[in-house]
Amino acid sequence: MTRLLLATRNEKKLVELRRILEAADVTGVEVIGLADVPPFPEAPETGATFEDNALAKAVDAARATGLPAVADDSGIAVDALNGMPGVLSARWSGKHGDDQANLDLLLGQLADVPDERRGGAFVAAAALVLPDGSETVVRGEWRGTIIREARGRNGFGYDPIFVPEGETRTSAELSAEEKDADSHRGRALRKLLPELRKLAG
Structure with a gap:
């Protein structure tokens, strides 16, 4: 059984990664997290x-543990804001991880933007780094529209104001399984499957 470190708590x-591997019938890989390995800077x-x-996190994790490591970084890119908040999504309001403040600020910035110009995408990059130093970096995008008021209780971050293309519900109104099937992170992680299959032997 190959241990695969997903660099997250x-x-x-x-x-989600365990579900994706299971759905793709990849056996022989045990997904562990940062809580399962000795702490490292x-x-x-x-x-x-x-x-x-994503790559910096995966490189750190692989070097520190000697295990194959996957890391991701994700956020929302709004067309009317030239792709921002982007990598600043989690700390858009100035304080890291304050979902409500981030969401309120974004809605305020888009208040005067007409409906037809409220496009955007959730973006995720995922990196796989092996103990021999080889690197694979992939990207997944989930296009949609930013609505004017939050709806739904599933999910986190900007999920309640994002309606994916072809949907009337927000990302926060979808079930975990529906979100996995379509989400930016799901799309990115599935692009790593050929490499993860090799790991599984």
Whole structure:
């Protein structure tokens, strides 16, 4: 059984990657998280792109543990804001991880933007780094529209104001399974499947 370190403490992300591997019938890989390995210094996310941040996290994790490591970085890119908040999504309001403040600020910035110009995408980059130093970096995008008022209780971050293309519900109104099937992170992680299959032997 090959141990694969997903460089996160977010249990939901661990469950998601396990579900994706299971759905793709990839056996022989055990997904563990940062809570399952001895602590190591984690560099701050200072990259200019999602890819930079994901790769830096995966490189740190692989070097520190000697395990194959996957890391991701994600956020929302709004067309009317020239792709912002982008890599600053989690700290858009100035304080890291304050979902409500981030969401309120974004809605305020888009208050005068007409409906037809409220497009955007959730973007995720995922990086796989092996103990031999080889790197694979992939990107997933989930296009949609930013609505004017939050709806739904599933999900987190900007989910309640994002309606995916072809949907009338927000990302926060979809079930976990529906979201996995379509989400930016799901799309990125599935692009890593050929490499993860090789790991599984």
